[in-house]
Amino acid sequence: MAELGENVPAYRTIRVSGPDGPVEAVADVEAWQARERYPDILSAGGPLFGVIREREAGGWVLVSSFSGLAPQDARDSMGSQFRMRAQEAEKAGDLEGKAECMRAAERMEWETLDELAVLGVRYRVARAECFVRSGPEGPEPxxxxxxxxMEPGEAYRAPDPTAGFVFDPVIATGMSEGILKVELLSMVRKAGTVPDDVLEDSRRAAYTHPGGMMLPATFMTAEKDRRGWRPDSSATSTTPQGARDTLTMGLRVMIPWQLGLDPQERVPYSEAADRFDEEPADELEVEGRLFRVVRIERLVRLGPDGPEGPRPSxxxxxxxxxxxxxxxLAAGLISEDEDENAPIELDENTQRLATLFHENEARRLAVRERRESSGRSSDSRDA
Known part of the structure; x- marks a missing residue:
């Protein structure tokens, strides 16, 4: 039965307001322009998972970012949250609270739980769907x-824009984001494009969780091949520079390792990475390969009881x-008698990867030292 007027529940509404300031106004204009230049909305791979906590004031708050590629990744993070709460309870002298938190943490190590109440507060694994805008020019940068x-090589130090993010349908959004939300909420998987269980879950979610909220955008790199653009990795970053850093890491470490390149053959890739650091951009071409930093939109569906959790499929x-x-243990892959402190022996291929990684880390630290030294010298001259 249709719900009209004041009977429409909050989670099914989209509240729109004007921009809070000039930056927000420009961002709203850019979002509207993106609709014309990149009119197609495509799935950007599998969902991501994070941990949320119910608030006394209403709604839910994010306590562990949407970085898990599978629900179990977020469950592990939820167990870590309970251990941190146990430490807080111990510092406060609440031994009963500490014991409850530790019991919950230990349950997470043995049981597949997507929601658990600890100290009277509900925690849940939440699911975010990922989308990318695309057009004749390819995916949106x-x-x-x-x-x-952040500076090149330092993006991992950037603050997480989703820290403390609140999922509450009464929070208003901009006009362009509100329209995008309507478009994404109406999207369901098409028959024949995914397995039947994925299709059924997609259709069910449209009814069980018909509302939604947009998370801040994330970024990843994609590579163009004869079939079009494909994700270069499954990792996403909170800033465009984070995606660039992931790409330069790939050029200096992962690609040479995967292709078995010798030092001379690695030169074009390392030089391209250096250029990308010196002049950050949204595209990079190297050895006939074209990479692009791509903007990813993320939607968390909402229902009567809050954000959607993992789906069976x-x-x-x-x-x-x-x-x-x-x-x-049962398969004989490990033994209870194994010394956990014994050094791990790496095979030749893994040793090569470790060497490339350590070389890149040494280079990054040297760049940081030069940058900081230059800053100190500049401050000294100004003084």
Whole structure:
């Protein structure tokens, strides 16, 4: 039965307001222009998972970012949250609270739980769907108003824009984002494009969680091949520079390792990475390969009881950590008698990867030292 007027529940409404300031106004204009230049909205791979906590004031708050590629990744993060709460309770002298938190943390190591109440507060694994705008020019790159505060190589130190993010349908959004939200909420998987269970879950979610909220955009790199653009990796970054850093890491470490390149053959890739650091851009071409930094939109669906959790069809290959441990023991892959402190012996291929990684880390630290030294010298001259 249709719900009209004041009977429409909050989670099914989209509240729109004017921009809070000039930056927000420009961002709204850019979002509207993106609709014309990149009119197609495509799935950007599998969902991401994070941990949320219910608030006394209403709604839910994000306590662990949407970085998990599978639900179990977020469950592990939820267990870590309970251990941190146990430490806080211990410092406060609340031994009963500490014991409750530790029991919850230990349950997460053995059981597949997507929601658990601890100290009277509900925690949940939440699911975010990822989308990318695309057009004749390919996928949408970052927008000028997307925050990008860090130097090359230092993006991992950028603050997480989703820290403390609140999921509450009464929070208003801009006009362009509101329209995008309507478009994304109406999208369901098409028959024949995905397995039947994925299709059924997609259709069910449109009814069980018909509302939604947009998360701040993230960024990743894509490579163009004869079939079009494809993700260069499954990793996403909170800033465009984070995606660039992931790409330069790939050029200096992963690509040479995967292709088995010798030092001379690595030169074109390392030189391209150096150019990308010196003059950050949204595209890079090297050895006939074209890469682009791509902007990713993320939607969390909302229902009567808050954000959507994992779906039965979501890829979830790993059991909880202690179940994995027992399975490995039973299969003879590990032994209870093994010395956990014994050094790990790397095979030749892994040693080569480790060498490339350490070389890149030494280079990054040297660049940081030069940058900081230059800053100190400048401050000294100004004084």
């Amino acid at each position: 970052p927008r000028p108003t997307d925050p990008d505060p 979501d890829h979830d290959p790993q059991p909880p950590v202690m179940v994995q441990h027992q399975q490995q």
